[in-house]
Amino acid sequence: MKILKPSPEIKARHLQSLEIFSDLDKTEILMLSEKASMRFWDKSEFLFRRDEAAEKLEILVEGTATVYSILNDGSQKVIHIVSPVTTVGEAACFLGRPFPANCQMTTDGATLCIPRNSLLEFSQQYPDISWKLIGGLYSRLREFKNTVENHSNKSAVSRLATYIIGEARHGKEFILPAKKNQVANFLGLRPESFSRAISQLSSDGAVEFDGNIVTVIDIHRLESFLFPE
Amino acid sequence: MKILKPSPEIKARHLQSLEIFSDLDKTEILMLSEKASMRFWDKSEFLFRRDEAAEKLEILVEGTATVYSILNDGSQKVIHIVSPVTTVGEAACFLGRPFPANCQMTTDGATLCIPRNSLLEFSQQYPDISWKLIGGLYSRLREFKNTVENHSNKSAVSRLATYIIGEARHGKEFILPAKKNQVANFLGLRPESFSRAISQLSSDGAVEFDGNIVTVIDIHRLESFLFPE
């Protein structure tokens, strides 16, 4: 991991695209970005580990990362697949709690890093930041709710279908945000089952898989898989 | 559902026990409780329904309720089993979003009800309330994380074991917060499988089930079920 200090403008552009800072105007964003350093990560480095103190806020701006826990049988469970531009572990950072899970890069990438102190200063000056934080937490909560619901959708195919529909919301095509391996884990499936679910969906003409590129061919057919039986 | 206005003192006692209002002193709590009405519910009444506007904050003070979603196949998934004294749907209420799920009483019970306006007024006067809210959301998020992890613990017995260990944290004994039916659903199990898991754990001498009363007999034996195999 290397730390660099590129121009504030570059950093500001990333910060601007974050919902949580959307109430700050340009000069304020620039002030904040003064405090931010940019970090470049190699694949499989840890952004943070479980139980570490959350002394800074990392904002993923390039590459992908996964957030995962280690279960009691030693296996790992992918909780979240992170794509840019997103804050990671922001709640723990604001609250000063230790991180509840691990976060590891799955590709090379880069983050913006803001020290917790600067963050708290800013949120005191701009109380709306904490409302944005609440909003963000709330969406994350709803995501988790969806995950739980999806996991209790027993059929592997329907789990995959709901996932695809969710990801493809903005367009007919998207790129799997991680190795199929990881996506399978995120969906609570073994790689083999995931693979079979894929071939079922694509042999049915609902979607097309080309490597990590997923194309929705027939949305109605895809939706029909949501109803088991 | 009946609305009553008991003495502010009675209401205040309930409000006091909520983490979210723990920064308010007695006179402030009393002011808040002036705004609160007390509602008495019959079994299976709805505290709120999915997509309803969250115009008030309900605080369960007696009885139990479940929060659940309706899945696309028509079945229901229990997201949360609520016991007193707890706020329900507080995030939606603060943010003014519609409720993301249904909440229904599973017994007769009572709630304190605070209009959204009064709540927002108070949180403006006492900004720490929003930090408490964030803290509460954060714990809920961690709960969900645990649920997701638990659901990917494939074995029914280990799922039940982790649940029991979690519930019995404060003492060797606890009461199932709902019908076994509902608890099974919450754990992502069919009632039959749940029942079999129970008999496996109790025939192994790890726990004892007497109706809805669960007693942990041998914590180590119980923990040994966490490791599949």
Add this chain to the structure above:
DNA sequence: CGAGGGATTGATCAAGCTCAACGACAGTGG
């Protein structure tokens, strides 16, 4: 007493897991 809901038990079935083998591909080093 009978009715109805919940819980349990038994028998069968199917979906996904496991294990194993194989193919595709990238990176490495001779």
Add this chain to the structure above:
DNA sequence: CCACTGTCGTTGAGCTTGATCAATCCCTCG
């Protein structure tokens, strides 16, 4: 340039687990 290696994805075969279906039991309550 070509073996060698390791990772990832796919495919096949058999097995295990929980779901399903059905019957029974046990309460509570009218």
